[in-house]
Ligand SMILES: Nc1ncnc2c1ncn2[C@@H]1O[C@H](COP(=O)(O)OP(=O)(O)OP(=O)(O)O)[C@@H](O)[C@H]1O
């Protein structure tokens with residue numbers, strides 16, 4: 001096993017699959033299956049999931065919403081995705097708990113590092129919802145923060161592209177994929193690996209990021225068992 005404790009960041013947008021909005025049940029089921037398989041190997045898994053498939057605070061501003069309210073709506077969107085994932089993991093026969101950044105019982109338990117580690121000991125996957133709890137941040141930053149807090153060995157960014165490219169591969173067909181690069185190289189080349197706040201947090205705390213395609217069944221297992229797929233970003 002390459003990793004014993006991981007923080008898996010799942011893209012909200014990737015959860016839409018080919019749909020235009022919301023949660024695609026096929027994608028959700030595939031995520032749950034992959035997570036359960038890896039949890040069964042004894043890997044401790046913390047998960048932060050985005051909300052872009054439902055709502056983003058910034059997009060609300062253009063529709064006349066106050067930014068802070070919009071961001072709170074975005075954070076609630078991540079809670080909706082987290083509950084869906086918990087339900088799917090349980091449906092696949094696994095054990096998962098939802099922790100929330102702000103008080104929301106009985107939807108989820110208030111997040112603390114200690115409760116997450118206790119959950120790991122009891123065999124639970126920890127889904128850490130509600131972003132950082134603060135507006136003007138993203139779930140990329142929440143995943144960097146929670147990854148550092150729970151002492152994960154790596155931040156696995158599971159998304160719908162298979163790594164970091166010289167340019168956005170969804171827009172530039174000539175973009176070339178990197179197998180590995182340093183934080184400094186990614187910063188200098190202005191590559192969109194994660195937003196800058198998240199990126200800096202990972203770099204300063206020496207938490208490597210591995211970007212990989214989570215929408216291909218079996219990829220999460222490949223990553224945790226050390227098969228070289230995706231792009232690794234490290235100091
Ligand atoms: N240089 C690059 N290499 C790879 N992907 C890139 C690059 N630049 C931009 N991207 C885009 O980043 C996306 C992946 O980022 P991410 O998983 O954060 O998606 P998101 O839509 O922002 O997710 P969320 O819904 O969680 O906010 C890809 O879909 C890709 O189009």
Ligand SMILES: O=c1ccn([C@@H]2O[C@H](COP(=O)(O)O)[C@@H](O)[C@H]2O)c(=O)[nH]1
Pocket residue numbers: 012049050051052055056057058070071072073074075076077078130131132133134135136137138139140141142
């Ligand atoms: O710490 C946080 C995390 C998220 N938000 C808001 O939620 C949405 C959805 O998150 P994504 O990372 O974009 O998927 C985000 O756009 C913010 O509006 C937040 O305010 N604080």
